[in-house]
Amino acid sequence: MPGRLPTAEDFPPNITASIVPAPSNHPPTNILVLLHGLGDTNASFTSLGRQLNLPETACISLQAPKPLPFGLGGSLWGDEIIFDEKTGEIDLDSGCRDSTRMVLDHIIRNILIEKCGYKPRNIMLFGLGQGGMVGLNVAVEMGMEELAGVVSIGGPLPSHAALAPIDKKFKTPVILCKGNKDSKVSPADVQRIKDTFAATEIQEWKKTGDGMPTNREEMLPIMQLFARRLLSMRGIPEGSVEFS
Template identity: 25%
Template sequence: MSLQRNMKWIGSKSINQLESPLKTIALCKGNNIKNVIICMHGFGDNAANFSSLGNEIKIDDVLWLFPQGPRSYPMGEDGSQWFPLFNNPTEERRVSEDSILQLLFNVTECLKLEMNKIFILGFSQGAAMSLLCGLKSKEKLAGILSLSGFLIQPHVIKNTYSGEGIETPLFIAHGNQDQVIFPATYFETIDSLKDMGCKKLRSKIYSMGHSICQEEIKDITKFLEEYR
């Protein structure tokens, strides 16, 4: 397969065998891929909209992957979700989790990269998936970035590590005026991660609502550069 199933490219294509279990936007920056950043959009958004983030963060030699949630969001135009908010999410969340982890595995196999060269980033519901997949996999990644999100199944994740501590660096960001996912959730997430033994935890709360601001973009860039 030369142009892979579910993969849409923006910019130059330096690889041609990567497959995705989800509809995915791929943005390649530079000719020598040193890191991959897998980015999950929020509830009701889509991969195409969220892919603009790859142009705001100025880092070279990176492959950005923006998978799209597997289930459409009927109340939004071209919107998708990783799991439903208004009924039992367990089964659909598991499907999303498996698909994201499969994409992660495909990336490492195709590019011959170690797991510690992969970042997982998400916003809102996508942030919840980035934490869930990144931590439950127990692999040491380059980093996990949770933007305006929340932590799913903290008791399950804590039991996974059994006192070993979390080696993957984490960046947790939130808005102090967030009316979608309240700021209290941010502090609960920080407390849970500390309780799990997270060894490299960076966190910051910004003067904003449920969004991403320029100050946050700068801090994301610093985090990526530090741990790449």
Template identity: 30%
Template sequence: MNLHPLKTTLHSKPPIQPSEFPQLHFSYSPSQDGVDQNILILFHGLGDHHRNFVQFGKRMNLPQTAILAIGGPSPIPAMDPIEEGSGWFPAFDFYGNDIPASSKPALQGLLKTRALLIQFIQSCVFAAEGRWKQNPQNVFLFGFSQGGCVALDMGLSCAREGVAFGGVISVCGWLEDGMGVSLKDAGNDLSILVVQGNQDQVCPESEYSAKRKYLLSLMRDPNTCEVAIIAGKGHSMPGSDRDEVLKIMQFLSSRMTLRNLKLEAMSDVYEVK
């Protein structure tokens, strides 16, 4: 048994710059306390923008957590994706008609988005020196509506390939039949929280019970997936409902790793090897 002085590493990580991956638009914000131990990756809803979502992430004020808000790569007809907003897979045709999420164009669009996001995370979140390659459990995904669907798909797909994120939160977003991958014969579990309102006009109660059943059918351990039904909530982002905010914060706080900076700074603390 040998004693070694405890070595501390830099608290902040190299910021993710737009020039590193021009195929996607995104906003990156380092942790407000200067310690980028964790990272929360945000996926906005259909027709929204990453600039709005990064502000939401900052307002969460999570300790030791950088914020990365990605813009959806799927354009919406008659909308400027850079200035107005975008999506993650086709939802409307050029005449404004709905494209069902279970249709072939939507599923093909999701697969294209998945491949692009995996490439982005591998090259920008993991591969760069000093980021999160050694600690994928410190990477968390959060999405709303269509962005929640993509967050779930990404979490399952990466877990299937051996990269288990710390957790995935989807607010009012579900996978449709044919989306996502099964973890039943994979070696990884995935912690998931889906927040759903019982007054959601986009996904009414008559539909989300079936969607929950489908999601659980993909899980290696269904107990790692929690569905929180919020009374009175519509199809909306987390806001003033205390129960909803508490559920989300409890999910994150129970899984995020936080460094004890005071302990690391003590000169008489040693590591046993």
């Protein structure tokens, strides 16, 4: 039996979340948790959830818990704010223990599993940059409990993430997408993910940086993961996202 759709009343007042129901009022067999990038809010990924329009899949777009300083607007998933001395930009890898606990304990365990009746296998995470790092770290903290999957766009494992047991990698399948130029994801980051998860797919896009997919070719591997791992009587269409 599918779980029930979460409601605003399920969430504590200190967590900002938007809920996008499954299309056509179908029971939500799956939950896709959306984690925006550093300096953004959950509004953009709420729109993404509507655009994806995945059958029997409700989307929860979460907002990072800490606001950017200096009135810049937006928020971040990091435990602290660390500036890169070379670029002056905020360092993605500034710890995400607090955000991991928020997503894992409050959202996945307390709300989705205990209150709404979902199993970990019915829950997938999709994150951009620092949000992707949180998604991967949540999968690590789940240990041998298998999620539907994690999609990380330009977000490596945080440096503080626990290592997989020597004789057994974590079961949650992962797809990491990155640009082939000026990526924040190093070859060492890629190897660390491969060493941590049993099923890892690396998509290197022919573009500069690690931004969101902008065409069908870039989006196709992600939609194929949705089709393989999200449970649906109707099936997940691999080419359902429109790009302008």
